[in-house]
Amino acid sequence: MADTMQFDLVSPERNLVSVPVREVRLPGADGDLTAMPGHAPAIVNLRPGLVTVVAADGSQTEFAVTGGFAEINNESVTLLAERGHPRAEMTQAVFDEMMAQAHRRVQSAKERESAGEEIVAAAVKLLADMEALGTHIGLDPNHSNFPH
Structure with a gap:
């Protein structure tokens, strides 16, 4: 199994990030979850909250989203946010x-x-x-x- 997976976060205004990651923590509408390489395929509705991205080196970056959905498979997570901003811009x-x-x-x-x-x-x-x-x-x- 690979150590990283591709993560893409897109909002209507812009592409926020496209990077290889070790894990992505998502604010799911039915509860928070963490996607990692090898995750079973899923489509997750999101609620407003923070998305935490953990890079291969362990560093973390946060993004605030107002909702949307994430498509997860064993090699990638694609998040389409209704609205999203890097935490530093909030x-x-x-x-x-x-x-x-x-x-x-x-x-x-x-x-x-x-x-x-x-x-x-x-x-x-x-x-x-x-x-x-x-x-x-x-x-x-x-x-x-x-x-x-």
Whole structure:
């Protein structure tokens, strides 16, 4: 079995990274998981959170994502993020904009008469996951005047 696998992280704005890695830790919608060389094929829905990439030398790099999905096979992980930023680029202003978008999704889901309880619940969960992401990386989810 190989010691590394290929990892590609793409967001609509840009290709964030394409490197060989020892492991990738993913914030799965159904729970966190770690992909390593030889992993069984899977497609994983992601929730907002941190993706941790461990290079062959053991160094780690983190990326904040707002969701998306990852395709895993025994030789690679391809992550298509709804929105993604290197951890170092996650400023309070960037996070505030992400939180505003999450609040808009909740409000939109609540306003649609055809929206079922599941859609509203999913939007509320997305908002809670975004708040948890901000708190985890030291940003204030209550910094701006978001409606609560």
